[in-house]
Amino acid sequence: GGGAPPPPAALPVSQVLDLSITPEEFLATRGPFHFVKIKASDDIGRDARSVRAVRAHVGDGVPVMVDANMSWTEATALPHAWRLRDAGADYVEEPLPKGSWAALGDLRRRAGLKIMLDESLCTPEDARTAVEARACDAFNIRVAKNGGPLRAARLIGHARRHGIAFQIGVQVAEVGPLINAGRALAFCHRDALTVEAGQSDRFFPEMIVSPRPVVDRRANTLTPAPGPGFGMSLNDAAEPWAVLALPEEGGSWQPVGAARSTVPASL
Template identity: 45%
Template sequence: MATTSMCELSAYTVDMPMARSFGHAANNRNTAESLVLTYEHAGIAANGECAPRHYVTGETLASVSAELAQVNWTRYRDGLESSDPVGVLQTLMAHGMGDLLGTIPQNNTCCALELLAIDVLCKRLQAPVLKQLAVPAAMLAPRPFSQVKDTALSVDTFLASRGPFHVVKVKAGSHFAEDLVVLDTLRAALGPQTTIIFDVNMAWSLDDALVRCAALRERQVNIVEEPLPPRSFSALAQLQRRTGIEVMLDESLCSLSDATQAAKLRSCTHFNLRVAKLGGLSRALELARFADEVGMGYQVGVQVAECATLIDAGRTLSFLLPNAFTTEAGQSDLFFPNPIAQPSSKLDRADNVIIAPCGTGFGTVMTTAISPFQHTRYF
């Protein structure tokens, strides 16, 4: 039952310049676009975040805001302030947001509300999320993370400044001949043992992909990510059969239904699990369980320019998934000199490993830099 003491929950629409641009074949990003929820009650300050991308899930900051205006806030608050926070958290992680919301909104709206709920409930229990979800200490050793070479960063600068390299992702540009020069330079520098992922961001046709993936195979590229328009499941299966390339789904993977169809048609070998596009931590874990069942590989990915709770939530997911073949840690520390939040997880860029989130809840602490952004108070 909800208490009658003062409580505040607000949504901030964040559109924040990045210190450097991030580019790929489909887009060039210069600003963060996130919606951040903040909650204060009974000495608890908690937060949640989503990062809607219209080209991935069809959602925008405006659509998320419109859905938040329809939330049954009394029901949601009753769950957050229940006398049984352990039970509420267990139900949420096992079955998603249905009990807290009644109706389920689209993925990013659901993500922001779920991350906030997890943060509140774990803070009420005075426990880090990883501890409350019973992750043993042995699984909390620092985890290696991938380095991402986007089109706004030269290959020479990348090699000189971003090592050591555990796994490398290369973002496709608009000229494939130039991409091949980049890949040749990277493979020569990294040797044959380092996994290289080539991320096309849905920019190719099947005819182009058949020719280009053969060239990628010649350069020992291990995985091509999302080469075709979204949900081209039959064409992706054909691409793998004819070229021998392994495919990772990202934009085409936003639900268990997507995963089931892709597995049935043998469209891919790997999933890219990103918390925001999937609708939260519980759905990401559900898809990882499915992947384990069907023998699919997966990585823990990020949205470009996550700026608050999503940073720690994604890194939390990586420690919950020891079978993930790699993790993307994001570049919030490089993008935002005046951040709106301080993550509790840390990046050791000398060794390129993630130090596990700590503190209660996710441990993300908001800063005063969020104050100027437009916000709406819901209760």
Template identity: 40%
Template sequence: MTVRPALDVYTARVPMARPFAHAAHARRTSESVLVRCSLAGATGWGEGAPRTYVTGEDLTSAAQALLNTEPPDWEGVFTGSFEDGVRALAALDLPGTLGGPGRPAPAAAAALETALLDAWCRTHDRDAADALALAAAPGVLASAPRIRASALVLDSSRGPERLLGALSPEALAHLTHIKVKALPDPRATQQLVRQVREFIDPAAGTVSVDANGAWQDPATALRAAALLADHVSWLEEPTRPRDWATLHRIQRDTGCPVMLDESAVTPADLDSAHAHAAATYVNVRVSKCGGPLGALRMLARARALGLRCQLGVQVAEVGPLWASGRLLAAWAADLVAVESGRQDEWFAPDLTTPAYAVDRVRHRAAPLPGPGFGLTPDGLPLRHIGRAGAPARHPETPTTTRTSA
């Protein structure tokens, strides 16, 4: 007998304690869509972070996708064993189901997939790590978790002296990677990287630059790569998304390795990049890739193509995304870097149970104990939008509530 989930859709906007800015966008408030899944007496939570400059989704479109799209046929999904349910969920194309033809909705799918997986794991009193192990292709996950040092991200709202100069010698010594958000001017970005390098031991730490697609003119992107090639380990998303020809020229002509981010949302994107020799690395993010199982598929395809991966985050994740990302970061094999965000600095500690926790000396964020992903957003100010799959195909009148699982 199939167990059918009951799905409620919420949105959350939470002011950040300080802004986060890069060449493509500046953010002062979180924007997340959340799904609460009630399944066989258990409650699971999922989150997506829709960003127009990443997947084309915004908060409204992601919520509407969850409310107004015919839900998947649940027959045969949540029935039988824990293992059968995980494998059936992994076989669904939720980004495609929630989006239109040629327009997947991965952030909406991430909220739905994570909520379903969290609830199914809690129903069976299992850790979400058990579900990932069932769904992952061989070699994608390690045999045991490893808590890596998280990358430190320098955005344009703070300079190197303000961010790195405030760290203790011990905290500086434990840094393994610094990601520098690019400035509009390539020469100024080169100078910024040189300032950052003054704070770290080059034998112990690496530096990358993330342009977020800001250098859209191919000549500018190529000039930037030439200026940065001797100073960074890779250049992330240096030009407009999926400009495979320019990305190929950057790698061929400047010798600067490219990391894809906005250009790599689906495994098909990785196939295109590989066919054009346009990338060496990929930034995999849970929301961008359609959920933790979607992220596993991206990791598997990258591995098959010989592309190495970073496990990244969306700026201002407010709960379930943070928890699922920490779990993947601990278990994914052969990562070049991981990110953990700065939720503990941006948001009040009582928004989630447990609260966000990052060791800011060793730059480590451990996965949470289960069952499920181990986190509930019971302190978040959530706006209830409606119930997914309900007969009415229009959102309910929004109400604001603080919910508890």
């Protein structure tokens, strides 16, 4: 035999330009860039300028997406989309109010921008409706939003069967095992359009799990978690947040304090 297979390659992750940082600072400090998501403001002119600045910096090979967060209306959607397209955007995420299937299909046909769904895509029924309405080009798959790793994986399978791209996304301020659950999903589905890493390393000086989930900020990549499962254990910092515990002598989960118990040792 040839011994153990080589470890999985690192996955590139997207970078998010939000309203807390200027495009200039973002471009100077957050590279290298593999996929850029720009959080929309209430000023389409500002958003177009941000897209133009990012596109000029990253060139034509890096996808650029604007996350409109359901803020456009049917009246404004088409002119907004054209303006972002002309500035250099490739995608817009969730431009219209959740579940605007017919309007999304019309916008997709006319805008010249690809559409990613997030808030509108929660259940398998949502995925089927989106495909039937031809409402999108990509799904934003999130473990927490979509019902856990297995249900999220089923949505990825549905996307593949219908020629829909997909992103492995994160919820804002993910913590604990949820972080590595999303990363495990990403390493099992490496044909994702992009993978989000979140910013737990920037938000939280102390984590409730060990080892701490990391992002290689020099390369903007992820590597698989070490060890089996999600590759982490709860540490003492998790104790204040515990609501259920498994008694040491066995039995069922009980409210913390109802029985002498310990935090589960591994995940």
